[in-house]
Amino acid sequence: MSLLGIDVGSGSCKAVVFSETGGVLAKASREYARPPRSPQPGMFEIDADEFWRAVAHVIRSVAANARPPVCALAISSHGETFVPVDMHGAPIAAAVMNADSRAVEQSDSWRDSLGENRIYEITGLPLHPMFALNKLMWLKRHQPEVFDAAAKFVSVEDYILLKLGMPAVTDYTLASRTMAFDIRRKRWSAEILDAAGVPESKLPEAVPSGTQVGVLAAGIAADLGLPPGVLVATGGHDQPCGALGAGVIDAGDVADSAGTYECMTAASREPRNTARALAYSLNSYCHAVPDRYVTLAFFPAGVAVRWFVEQFCTDEQREAERRGVSVYDVLAERLPDGPTGLCITPHFIGSCNPYWDVRATGVAVGLTPAITRHHVYKALYEGIACELALNAGVLEEICGRFDSITITGGGAASPFTVQLRAALAGKRIRTLQSMDAVCQGAAMLAGIAAGIYLDAEDAVHRAVHVGEVVESDAGLAAAYDRQLRQYKAIFPALEAVRDI
Numbered sequence: 001m002s003l004l005g006i007d008v009g010s011g012s013c014k015a016v017v018f019s020e021t022g023g024v025l026a027k028a029s030r031e032y033a034r035p036p037r038s039p040q041p042g043m044f045e046i047d048a049d050e051f052w053r054a055v056a057h058v059i060r061s062v063a064a065n066a067r068p069p070v071c072a073l074a075i076s077s078h079g080e081t082f083v084p085v086d087m088h089g090a091p092i093a094a095a096v097m098n099a100d101s102r103a104v105e106q107s108d109s110w111r112d113s114l115g116e117n118r119i120y121e122i123t124g125l126p127l128h129p130m131f132a133l134n135k136l137m138w139l140k141r142h143q144p145e146v147f148d149a150a151a152k153f154v155s156v157e158d159y160i161l162l163k164l165g166m167p168a169v170t171d172y173t174l175a176s177r178t179m180a181f182d183i184r185r186k187r188w189s190a191e192i193l194d195a196a197g198v199p200e201s202k203l204p205e206a207v208p209s210g211t212q213v214g215v216l217a218a219g220i221a222a223d224l225g226l227p228p229g230v231l232v233a234t235g236g237h238d239q240p241c242g243a244l245g246a247g248v249i250d251a252g253d254v255a256d257s258a259g260t261y262e263c264m265t266a267a268s269r270e271p272r273n274t275a276r277a278l279a280y281s282l283n284s285y286c287h288a289v290p291d292r293y294v295t296l297a298f299f300p301a302g303v304a305v306r307w308f309v310e311q312f313c314t315d316e317q318r319e320a321e322r323r324g325v326s327v328y329d330v331l332a333e334r335l336p337d338g339p340t341g342l343c344i345t346p347h348f349i350g351s352c353n354p355y356w357d358v359r360a361t362g363v364a365v366g367l368t369p370a371i372t373r374h375h376v377y378k379a380l381y382e383g384i385a386c387e388l389a390l391n392a393g394v395l396e397e398i399c400g401r402f403d404s405i406t407i408t409g410g411g412a413a414s415p416f417t418v419q420l421r422a423a424l425a426g427k428r429i430r431t432l433q434s435m436d437a438v439c440q441g442a443a444m445l446a447g448i449a450a451g452i453y454l455d456a457e458d459a460v461h462r463a464v465h466v467g468e469v470v471e472s473d474a475g476l477a478a479a480y481d482r483q484l485r486q487y488k489a490i491f492p493a494l495e496a497v498r499d500i
Contacts (some may be wrong), residue, residue, distance in 0.1 A: 001068050001452075002017050002068050002070050002264055003020070003070065003444070004070045004072070005436075005440055006020075006074070006075045007173060007241075008055060010081070011035065014028070014058060014063070015028050015055075017062050017065075018439075018443045020462065021465060022434060028057075028058040028062050029058060030058050034046070034339045044106075045101055046301045048317075051159065056462065057224065061427065070227065071231065073231070073232055073233070075161065076158065076442040078098060078238055079098060080130050080131055084150035085162065086149070096139075096207075098133075103135045108127070109137075121273060124284035128283075132178040133178050133192070134380065136153060136198050140197060159176055163216065164214075171208065171209040171234040172236075173240045173241075173286050173287070181285075183356035202238050208234070209241075211234045211449060212231055214233070215230070216232060220490040233448075234447035240288040241441035241445070242255060242257050242408060243255045244439045244460075245440030245445055246406040246464065247460045248266075250351060253402070254395065254402045260300070260301065261298050261301060262298060265396075266294065266402065268294075269293070270293060271295075275398040277295070280353055283400060290456075295398060297353040297394055298391075299352045300349050302399075304348045316330045316430075325407065329482055331374070332416065334374045339480050340483075341364040342379035342382070343366045344376070345387070346384055347361055347362050353394060384417070384421075385417070385424040385425070386484055386488070389425040405421075405428070406429075409435070414471075419476065420476075422472045423477040429472075430467070432466060433465040433466070444456070444459040
């Protein structure tokens with residue numbers, strides 16, 4: 001029998017069917033027909049059924065090609081987004097997206113009530129308006145009719161489970177992304193909810209990832225093209241699911257999801273929500289693996305590269321279309337030799353760890369008349385590698401020594417960028433045979449719930465397979481030593497002049 005993992009992102013969703021040994025049997029993806037809208041500055045909402053329509057489409061697409069048939073499924077989703085639903089699980093208002101920043105006042109208010117340190121001690125999250133609890137407080141004040149009418153506020157995964165006929169449950173990892181979950185006691189925090197004025201009854205029951213929550217009814221299964229009796233399990237937040245799918249389940253294991261944002265995820269036996277970790281604004285919360293935790297260090301990455309290619313690489317795009325290849329393949333052929341000497345920060349939409357400054361912007365240092373667009377293109381990746389090296393040092397300080405990083409996502413497909421990351425971070429970098437780590441992690445959780453795998457360790461042993469291993473090149477690291485030191489000095493220097 002095969003296993004279905006679904007990844008519901010903020011702009012599209014993907015479904016992948018895996019064999020028990022991790023082989024990809026079928027896959028499909030779909031963007032949302034109507035993307036999130038912004039009714040007012042700082043607000044981002046979407047019709048919750050956009051998620052469901054896309055999920056149903058990709059399930060039907062892969063179910064038609066899945067051999068052997070699917071026996072179990074689980075869903076991973078992006079975090080922080082929530083849907084207000086009635087007692088029947090139907091949405092009563094738009095889903096509020098993770099990018100929504102309407103709740104700045106509510107987020108800041110915690111400094112004068114429980115305090116940022118207490119919030120971090122309980123939840124492992126630094127204060128930020130993206131977390132769902134702050135937006136629930138905003139709703140209670142500004143849209144009380146929605147707040148009062150909602151029977152539950154559920155995450156995207158939870159909402160899809162409701163559409164599949166399952167009860168209102170969430171898993172520990174997505175509960176952790178609300179800023180209302182006690183990550184050590186594995187339950188909703190009465191202390192935080194009381195201070196927020198949000199009844200626990202408006203939140204779903206929290207259970208571990210990989211918990212069996214039901215079996216698809218015959219009618220729903222038939223509508224989706226699935227066989228009767230498919231087991232449904234809880235999945236989790238995309239980063240912990242991706243870490244599981246990359247085999248990152250214990251201390252010393254680190255994953256790097258390289259996409260629009262680049263997120264490094266370290267696994268541990270205890271949460272790393274220390275005072276020092278808070279100073280770096282690290283997120284530390286429940287893993288999709290029982291009695292494990294993840295600590296995240298992330299930063300904007302691919303967004304800067306995409307902006308540059310769209311704005312300045314028209315010639316390369318035309319050539320790529322003519323040759324039937326990717327524009328990135330064309331650009332890779334024209335990289336200048338050696339370090340560019342050009343420091344570009346990827347903070348096009350603010351910085352994340354370790355500085356966490358929403359005011360930050362991209363900065364280029366070292367421009368001369370000799371610089372071409374191909375230098376700038378390479379320098380953007382050099383900046384991403386420098387940012388990775390910076391955050392690798394932070395994670396090592398907080399979580400302990402690690403020697404290798406398992407990379408997934410679009411950034412893993414570019415050999416020269418992987419080599420840069422390995423050299424500048426001073427770490428061995430492993431790629432995987434399957435690049436669909438988030439879907440793979442969800443499928444593994446379904447397999448654990450179905451009894452196909454004994455536990456996470458067994459699932460990793462049987463289903464996760466390493467591809468290429470890239471060692472850190474000492475010569476390349478030495479060539480970049482000065483540029484890396486310059487890069488690390490840029491942000492602190494900018495902070496000193498930003499408020500002038």
